[in-house]
Amino acid sequence: MIETKKLTMQEAAAELERIAKEVALADAAYYQDDAPYMSDAEYDKLKRRNSDIEKRFPELVREDSPSRKVGAPVKSIFGKVAHRFPMLSLADVFSVEEVKDFIVSVKRFLNTDNDIAFMCEPKIDGLSFTARYENGIFVKGATRGDGKEGEDITENLKTIEQLPLEIANAPSVLEVRGEVYMSKADFFALNASNEREGKKAFANPRNAAAGSLRQLDPQITRARKLSLFAYTWGEVSEKMWDSQKDFFVHLQKWGFPVNANNRLCQNIEEIEAFFEELTEIRAALPYDIDGVVYKVNDIALQERLGFLTRTPRWAVAHKFPAEQALTTIDNIRIQVGRTGALTPVADLKPVNVGGVIVAHATLHNEDEIRRKDIRIGDTVVIQRAGDVIPQVVSVLTDKRPPDSQEYVFPHICPECGAHAIREEDEAVRRCTGGLTCPAQAIERLKHFVSRDAFDIEGLGSKIIEDFYKENIIKNPVDIFTLKKRNGGPQTDLFAQDKHLELEKREGWGKKSVENLIAAIDRRRTITLARFIYALGIRQVGAATSRLIAKNFESWAAFAKEMKAEQSEKLCSIDGIGESMAHDIVEFFKEEHNLLTICQLQEEITIEDFNETINTNNPLAGKTIVFTGTLDNLTRSEAKAKALAAGANVAGSVSKNTDYVVIGAVPGTKAKNAAELGISLIGEDEFLAMLNA
Ligand code: IVH
Numbered sequence: 182m183i184e185t186k187k188l189t190m191q192e193a194a195a196e197l198e199r200i201a202k203e204v205a206l207a208d209a210a211y212y213q214d215d216a217p218y219m220s221d222a223e224y225d226k227l228k229r230r231n232s233d234i235e236k237r238f239p240e241l242v243r244e245d246s247p248s249r250k251v252g253a254p255v256k257s258i259f260g261k262v263a264h265r266f267p268m269l270s271l272a273d274v275f276s277v278e279e280v281k282d283f284i285v286s287v288k289r290f291l292n293t294d295n296d297i298a299f300m301c302e303p304k305i306d307g308l309s310f311t312a313r314y315e316n317g318i319f320v321k322g323a324t325r326g327d328g329k330e331g332e333d334i335t336e337n338l339k340t341i342e343q344l345p346l347e348i349a350n351a352p353s354v355l356e357v358r359g360e361v362y363m364s365k366a367d368f369f370a371l372n373a374s375n376e377r378e379g380k381k382a383f384a385n386p387r388n389a390a391a392g393s394l395r396q397l398d399p400q401i402t403r404a405r406k407l408s409l410f411a412y413t414w415g416e417v418s419e420k421m422w423d424s425q426k427d428f429f430v431h432l433q434k435w436g437f438p439v440n441a442n443n444r445l446c447q448n449i450e451e452i453e454a455f456f457e458e459l460t461e462i463r464a465a466l467p468y469d470i471d472g473v474v475y476k477v478n479d480i481a482l483q484e485r486l487g488f489l490t491r492t493p494r495w496a497v498a499h500k501f502p503a504e505q506a507l508t509t510i511d512n513i514r515i516q517v518g519r520t521g522a523l524t525p526v527a528d529l530k531p532v533n534v535g536g537v538i539v540a541h542a543t544l545h546n547e548d549e550i551r552r553k554d555i556r557i558g559d560t561v562v563i564q565r566a567g568d569v570i571p572q573v574v575s576v577l578t579d580k581r582p583p584d585s586q587e588y589v590f591p592h593i594c595p596e597c598g599a600h601a602i603r604e605e606d607e608a609v610r611r612c613t614g615g616l617t618c619p620a621q622a623i624e625r626l627k628h629f630v631s632r633d634a635f636d637i638e639g640l641g642s643k644i645i646e647d648f649y650k651e652n653i654i655k656n657p658v659d660i661f662t663l664k665k666r667n668g669g670p671q672t673d674l675f676a677q678d679k680h681l682e683l684e685k686r687e688g689w690g691k692k693s694v695e696n697l698i699a700a701i702d703r704r705r706t707i708t709l710a711r712f713i714y715a716l717g718i719r720q721v722g723a724a725t726s727r728l729i730a731k732n733f734e735s736w737a738a739f740a741k742e743m744k745a746e747q748s749e750k751l752c753s754i755d756g757i758g759e760s761m762a763h764d765i766v767e768f769f770k771e772e773h774n775l776l777t778i779c780q781l782q783e784e785i786t787i788e789d790f791n792e793t794i795n796t797n798n799p800l801a802g803k804t805i806v807f808t809g810t811l812d813n814l815t816r817s818e819a820k821a822k823a824l825a826a827g828a829n830v831a832g833s834v835s836k837n838t839d840y841v842v843i844g845a846v847p848g849t850k851a852k853n854a855a856e857l858g859i860s861l862i863g864e865d866e867f868l869a870m871l872n873a
Contacts, residue, residue: 197243305470523590
């Protein structure tokens with residue numbers, strides 16, 4: 182990478198553009214999908230480089246520059262709660278030396294040479310909450326927000342079983358604070374079920390907890406198992422405790438979960454031993470921790486020490502170092518997804534990273550490999566920053582084998598041998614093999630049965646893979662002919678002599694086969710929108726499928742125009758652009774796609790589009806365009822909600838647009854809308870209209 186100060190103006194402009202794009206992608210993954218892929222350190226480095234370049238070339242500052250963005254989007258759909266007592270943060274230290282300095286500064290402040298007792302607590306990696314009790318009744322729950330004002334999560338907190346809703350013998354006003362988290366076990370279970378349903382996995386338990394707690398529908402929060410630990414207080418009418426230890430006794434008496442590893446330490450030796458012990462047991466704990474918190478135990482001393490602007494003087498967080506390890510890259514492997522996207526993965530010499538054996542790391546895409554110059558045989562620093570998928574932080578080029586070669590991203594699909602091409606402006610390279618590519622075929626089958634498509638219970642990812650490999654289900658039609666084929670010869674021409682006897686598969690029996698067949702039969706009638714979505718046409722998501730269904734009304738009408746390669750009507754739909762229309766027409770040009778659909782129609786019924794629109798909704802019949810990142814809804818959720826309210830969703834602003842909904846970091850659409858005099862509305866207003 183060229184040093185900032187050596188960049189020419191042209192290079193600087195290109196670099197600013199690249200960084201803006203990368204940061205936008207990382208932001209979307211973090212805020213929209215709760216699925217970050219970039220480490221915090223790497224993200225900060227990008228932003229720093231951006232501002233360094235901008236300092237040298239102020240005239241190049243882009244409208245979408247990361248430096249113009251305000252920090253984390255403020256979630257606005259939840260009501261606000263002003264904290265009567267601010268919810269503070271803790272100063273971080275990273276070494277025993279710094280802990281000693283902290284203790285010295287505490288003693289100096291208190292003007293004492295005596296040892297001071299500290300309550301040492303695991304630092305839970307979750308989200309802080311505050312729960313307010315009035316006369317023993319839980320009345321209000323909030324997140325930390327910016328420390329002064331948080332979001333009202335009362336109803337969501339109530340769904341967490343561990344939170345007592347009534348407490349006895351407590352001060353008349355009491356705010357209990359602590360951390361909401363998701364246990365490692367619940368996190369893995371949630372991700373496994375998300376995966377079965379074809380939904381995105383969360384990157385780590387903290388993201389999963391955040392995504393679950395900030396659900397508009399508390400019933401979803403309830404379904405995601407969340408846990409909590411209580412560890413401090415906010416406003417209280419009468420303090421009945423004189424030490425942190427004593428406070429824990431009260432918390433337990435009231436029924437709050439208190440961490441069993443909390444320990445009172447009398448001096449630095451005991452503190453050091455506690456930190457070492459926790460470092461050792463960290464991996465085995467059923468929840469994630471990212472350090473240890475030391476708090477002056479005596480409340481009278483805490484009160485004398487008081488606060489700095491954002492942190493107390495009486496406590497500090499001793500953070501664990503990022504979990505990194507050195508290992509070598511044995512191989513770079515390419516995974517092929519449903520639409521043929523080639524994703525590079527590094528196979529590593531297995532290495533223990535903070536208690537977890539890591540054997541793979543994601544390399545994201547072709548450009549990322551080039552940017553970091555990652556090669557097979559390289560010694561690399563691997564990091565698990567609380568994330569499940571480890572990242573390659575850097576390459577130790579001095580350890581590189583002398584015969585090492587720059588990694589050449591394949592232009593041929595490793596799964597099927599078809600050409601893999603990269604369109605201009607795309608980050609990914611794709612296999613052109615379509616369904617002849619087994620990897621794509623399997624991923625498409627998974628998509629076909631996923632929740633927003635045919636939604637077939639019991640046909641999860643693993644079964645699809647097994648059935649594909651065993652030649653039981655090779656294409657969507659095979660799903661619906663399973664019933665009549667069971668007991669008869671296999672579909673596979675080479676295995677015609679074999680009989681298909683699902684009951685005899687390991688772990689299966691009559692009942693499981695009956696259940697599966699029944700689940701398939703329940704889906705023999707499907708709405709037009711779901712059917713179009715199930716086809717897995719590139720760029721055609723659930724919202725677009727609905728738009729097509731709404732405009733064409735029947736499969737016959739849609740298929741007729743597509744087969745005739747007439748895309749005028751398609752393109753005239755607000756929300757469908759030329760590139761998408763092109764992909765749809767291309768899909769219909771493929772003989773095997775037409776054959777599959779034809780055979781499917783013998784097995785299933787595609788219902789015509791028929792919807793009674795709620796004309797009472799202010800959004801009914803209106804055309805809406807979204808721009809920027811919404812705080813509480815993913816783009817697809819927002820689209821689905823708008824469509825359900827009878828609105829049309831378009832991809833770009835035109836004179837037919839009624840509203841442009843702006844999220845954080847809006848793009849040029851907002852500007853275009855303003856120029857055309859179209860109403861710009863915020864997410865709050867949009868949600869209010871939806872609910873009207
Ligand atoms: S005490 C004024 N204790 O760490 C002191 N915080 O980096 C307030 N945290 O915002 C915090 N475990 O979300 C405290 N045992 C613990 C904690 C803890 C996790 C979190 C909390 C806080 C952040 C500060």
